[in-house]
Amino acid sequence: MRPLCSLALFSILLFSMTGSTTAQPKWDMLPPTPQLPAPVNSGYVNLKDARIWFATFGDDRRETVLLLHGGGGNADYWGHLVRDLSRDHRVLVIDCRGQGRSTNEAKAISYEQMATDALAVLDHLKINTASVVGWSDGANIGFYLALRYPERTTSLIAFAGNATTAGYQPLTHRAAFAAYSARTKEEYKRLSPNPERHEQIHALLSVMWKTQPTLTSADLASIMVRTVIFHADHDEAIRRSHAEEIARQVPGATFVLLNEAGHFAPLQDPAAFNAAVRAFLLQR
Numbered sequence: 001m002r003p004l005c006s007l008a009l010f011s012i013l014l015f016s017m018t019g020s021t022t023a024q025p026k027w028d029m030l031p032p033t034p035q036l037p038a039p040v041n042s043g044y045v046n047l048k049d050a051r052i053w054f055a056t057f058g059d060d061r062r063e064t065v066l067l068l069h070g071g072g073g074n075a076d077y078w079g080h081l082v083r084d085l086s087r088d089h090r091v092l093v094i095d096c097r098g099q100g101r102s103t104n105e106a107k108a109i110s111y112e113q114m115a116t117d118a119l120a121v122l123d124h125l126k127i128n129t130a131s132v133v134g135w136s137d138g139a140n141i142g143f144y145l146a147l148r149y150p151e152r153t154t155s156l157i158a159f160a161g162n163a164t165t166a167g168y169q170p171l172t173h174r175a176a177f178a179a180y181s182a183r184t185k186e187e188y189k190r191l192s193p194n195p196e197r198h199e200q201i202h203a204l205l206s207v208m209w210k211t212q213p214t215l216t217s218a219d220l221a222s223i224m225v226r227t228v229i230f231h232a233d234h235d236e237a238i239r240r241s242h243a244e245e246i247a248r249q250v251p252g253a254t255f256v257l258l259n260e261a262g263h264f265a266p267l268q269d270p271a272a273f274n275a276a277v278r279a280f281l282l283q284r
Contacts, residue, residue: 026269027234027262030179033187034079034267036093037086044102045124047117051193053101054094054121058086063154064130065281066092066118068138070160071205072184074100074191080270081133081277089281092130094121096137098201101191109204111137111213115144122152133157133277135266136237140213146225147215156223157280158246159230159273160238160263163215167242176264177236220249227253228280230273234262256280 039055055075065085067078075093085091096114098104106113118141122130131154134142139161146156162168171177189195227250231243240257247255256276258265266273 024175025234026260027232027264028173028175029268030176030183030264031267033076033183034270036076036079037083041125045117045121047120049104049106050097050117051103052094052097052117052121054092054125056125057082057091057093058089060090062088062090064090064092064127066094066122066130066132068094068118068132068134068141069096069100070136070138071209072099072181072188072202074184074187076100076187077135077266081266081274084274084278085281092121092125092127094118095191096141098197098204099188101193103193104201104204107204109201109208111140111208112144112148114141115148118145119149119152128152129154131155131157131281134159134161136160136263143213143215143220143223146223146227147219150223150225153225155226155228155281157228157230157277159258159265160232160235160243161229161246162238162242163213163220163246163249165210165212167238169237169239171236173234173236173262176262180264217249220246221251223250223253226283228256229253230256230258230265230276232258232261232263232265234260236263238263 037057039057042055044051044053069075069077074095078093082091095102097117098109129152132142132145139158142156142158146153188198229243229247231240244255247253261268
């Protein structure tokens with residue numbers, strides 16, 4: 001996802017792991033990438049400098065939940081949550097620009113730019129408002145959606161996100177990140193319309209991860225969307241104190257600690273993660 005919450009930047013620092021994986025705790029493992037179910041609708045939104053892939057699931061008469069994946073990944077990582085939420089919601093996933101099935105022709109990539117991309121998909125589908133669930137880079141995009149487009153954002157669930165690069169911490173365990181880096185590289189080659197551009201896109205994302213996001217205390221205090229900050233007790237990349245500070249600074253936000261999981265909690269403990277998302281969405 002990205003340096004802070006971005007799984008891909010850390011891949012630069014990863015070294016080969018040794019020893020038996022059978023002794024690894026759950027939070028140090030990366031379960032298989034789930035498959036998305038068959039979509040109700042899917043396609044591309046053409047922008048001036050990108051083609052953004054999307055897919056929808058569930059009844060389009062229901063409230064919409066937009067899922068935003070982590071850095072370097074793709075929407076398939078939401079497979080478990082899509083199956084859960086699509087029973088009683090319209091679920092929308094996108095592949096962020098330059099990642100998964102989406103393309104990028106811009107000379108730089110930013111979180112705010114990707115928030116605008118998400119808004120373009122909502123406009124294309126004529127969706128007025130959506131609750132947003134963001135994971136890692138997706139959480140950061142969610143912050144910008146809530147800040148810049150509050151009238152379009154019903155609520156925000158931000159897992160493993162950061163407001164500034166000060167939220168990163170040195171990796172305390174690396175096996176899951178190493179596996180994610182290798183896996184997403186292969187997934188990019190399989191999914192992307194431009195598989196030869198992996199290194200180019202990775203370089204653009206790495207610049208973003210090293211310099212963004214740049215949300216100030218005033219920015220966070222201006223987010224008026226109903227918000228919850230999820231943090232895993234074994235997150236390798238984001239400081240718990242940073243996540244708690246975000247929750248304090250966003251008016252009315254709550255903090256939820258996910259136990260016995262790491263940065264990849266939606267894969268490591270999907271039942272608990274999905275239940276936590278559901279509990280927040282049911283609140284009014």
